[in-house]
Amino acid sequence: LRKIKKNCQGSDTSMAAAIIINNKKRARRAKLALEEPTANNTLLPPQPWEADLILRVLSGGRHWQSRRVVVTRDVIAFAYVGDNNMLDYVPLCEITAIENLEQGDQRSLSKLIFEKSVSVSNALQIQTVSDGHNSGRKYFLQADTDVQRNQLVTELQRVVRRASTELISSFKRRQMYVKRIYNSNAVQSVAALLILLNFIVSIAEAQLQSSLDNHTSSLASLFDLLNFAFTIVFAVELLVNLYAHWLREFLLNSWSCFDAVVVTLSLVTLGPLDLPISVLRALRVLRLFGRFRSLKRILAALSASIVPVLNAFLIMLIVAMIYAIMGVSFFSEMAPAEFGAFDRACLSLFRLTSGETWVDSLDKYREDGSLNYGPTLFVTSYIVIVVWVLLQVSVAVLLDNFVNHTIKLEEAEKRRLQAEQRNRAEVTSPIEPLLARLLKGHTDDADLSAKISRLYQALDKNGDGMLTKDEFCEGLKRLDARIHVSEPDFQALAQSGALHNGRLDQGIS
Structure with a gap:
């Protein structure tokens, strides 16, 4: 200044x-007890x-x-x-x-x-x-x-x-300070880097699993030490997150709850309980999805695509099950290993769906060298209908819904930014909420005029057909309208005092 x-x-x-x-x-601040401005x-x-x-x-x-x-x-x-x-x-x-x-x-x-x-x-x-x-x-x-x-x-x-x-209290003040630091890009980037490093260590541990069977080896001790360090660091990070977003905000964040579950289970593995430690270590990498907005957007788009894709997959599953029943009926004696029962038939058809070109036990040719039409039509029709058509339709539905939802998210974000931009620069009349209430649901000009007349009568407590500033503000309070009108605002409404010496007259339009 x-x-x-x-x-x-x-x-x-x-x-x-x-x-x-x-x-x-200056001395320490005393609480302000300002009243509404009056005469x-x-x-x-x-x-x-x-x-x-x-x-x-x-x-x-x-x-x-x-x-x-x-x-x-x-x-x-x-x-x-x-x-x-x-x-x-x-x-x-x-x-x-x-x-x-x-x-x-x-x-x-x-x-x-x-x-x-x-x-x-x-x-x-x-x-x-x-x-x-x-x-x-x-x-x-x-x-x-x-x-x-x-x-x-x-x-x-x-x-x-x-x-x-x-x-605010000193606890809240410190909490806001910790929250600002925790949510900073630097701290979040470091946390993401630690999660990624932990995932790389888990990959290395899985690759060297055969060398780690001997728990007395120095390599096994090194991985145990790294796991202990990562667990402690992530536990401290979880406590800081809990303190910064205490408590409702933390519990309402699904990613924070997921972090709490993973870190808690990781802490349990440090004790005597026999849990799948390597699996829990691998799960830690999923916490990355809660750190980056782009990853969360992908997950949101995938989640929105699940229901339409499930419908397409249901159709494909029904058709595949029909083929499995047909396979058991027609080829159980020819290929008992693949079509001797319904579950075996489903597994064989799944192998066809995943890329195999034929069922080996089904002969394509007869002993005389002629084409065996039954198995050939069965397999080729399944590949055409299920693999070439229904599976591709399911993928197309997934991509279509994924792309559409991604576009909607981007448009929603753009509208939010534009709304914030307009909101920052928007200049509204102090009585705009009252005007919006009047305009809502009116049928024609006569109905709007009637509403304005009833409103004026409700504000004009003494019934003299004119409104002073105090009378206008008191009337707004009686109507439970949260509208703040200052002296300059009222003078502007009364055209700088040109209307009846600063009073609003019902007969003036």
């Missing part, structure tokens, strides 16, 4: 971000302040207007320039994000501003929680230069982080 103040020196005071920093050490409680919070700024703020009428912005340890307060009466405030603990508006966001924002000549560069936005004092409102501020804007965002983020950490 000091750098911003230095950069602002010499610029137009009505357009610059002039900042006054209070350098005195008797509109003064700015008492000093000391973090900063006193003059910035351009996007008002309810979507015009940039110079405002006094006071940052305390608890709130960001807005007032007219040179005035101490607070127009609006945002609790720091209810701010979800303070971000620079990217170039695309600025173009979207410029389309929503009535004054087309007004620049939207060097703008930033403040997002609030939907169930807080500001009901999810977004506040847009503008600095003179990009450097000033970036410095302002950095300092405001620092103030918000401090205010947020003061409201």
Whole structure:
């Protein structure tokens, strides 16, 4: 903030971000008990302040207007320039994000501003929680230069982080710190590398199994030591994961639960119980699927393809079983080893399906050298119908559903990113939730007009046909509408006070 103040020196005071920093050490924060602004409680919070700024703020009428912005340890307060009466405030603990508006966001924002000549560069936005004092409102501020804007965002983020950490326990604060480190790309990459190394060790152990039968060999001791080290490391990693995502988030993550099962069984193998250790070691590599988004996407696409593929496989299985019954009926005496029973026939047909070209015990030719039509038609028809057609259809169904689901996942991710982009730059009216409720389900203009009339009557408590700001806000509370309307918002609704001295008249459209 000091750098911003230095950069602002010499610029137009009505357009610059002039900042006054209070350098005195402050006592420990006391809990804020701000009431809703009323006629008797509109003064700015008492000093000391973090900063006193003059910035351009996007008002309810979507015009940039110079405002006094006071940052305390608890709130960001807005007032007219040179005035101490607070127009609006945002609790720091209810701010979800303070971000620079990217170039695309600025173009979207410029389309929503009535004054087309007004620049939207060097703008930033403040997002609030939907169930807080500001009901999810977004506040847009503008600095003179990009450097000033970036410095302002950095300092405001620092103030918000401090205010947020003061409201949570030390355990939660440490947990958030550990979670941020654990979920970092570096830690996840190291964990994935250890899992891969453990898999390579398991492969080497399986390859040298004959040399490991002598448990007294140094090679067997080396593999036992490596297994013990990997088990301990993965156990520590699991405990860190459990602490970072305690507890509900951990249990709702299927990959974390899978990690817990594999690591627990690995720890059990260190004891006296006789378990298939090599199998458990090999299972550890499956934990890689939970580390990379691309692998998880492949698994999700495969899972979505299971049901259609099972339907195709069911058809193929029924046809194969019909052929197995036919084989037992016609060729049990000719080839008892392959078709002497139903299960043997199924196994023989499976060998044909997996690539074998013929059943050796079925003679293709008679003793006189002529073609043996019965076995030949049986085998060739099975290969054509099951192997060439139904199996390929099953593979095609798998690929089709896999590709389609992958495309859907990519499109969903793209829509999510686009929605976030639009959400960052979207400027909405403070009463948009109320307007959306009115527009929902209306049949025609007459029905909409009737709804508006009933709404106005519900808000107009004294029935004089006009609404003041206090009356309007109290009416919204009675309707249980979580809408935050500040004094500038109401003035914009009343066309800057041109309508009946700042009162909303039912007869004005």
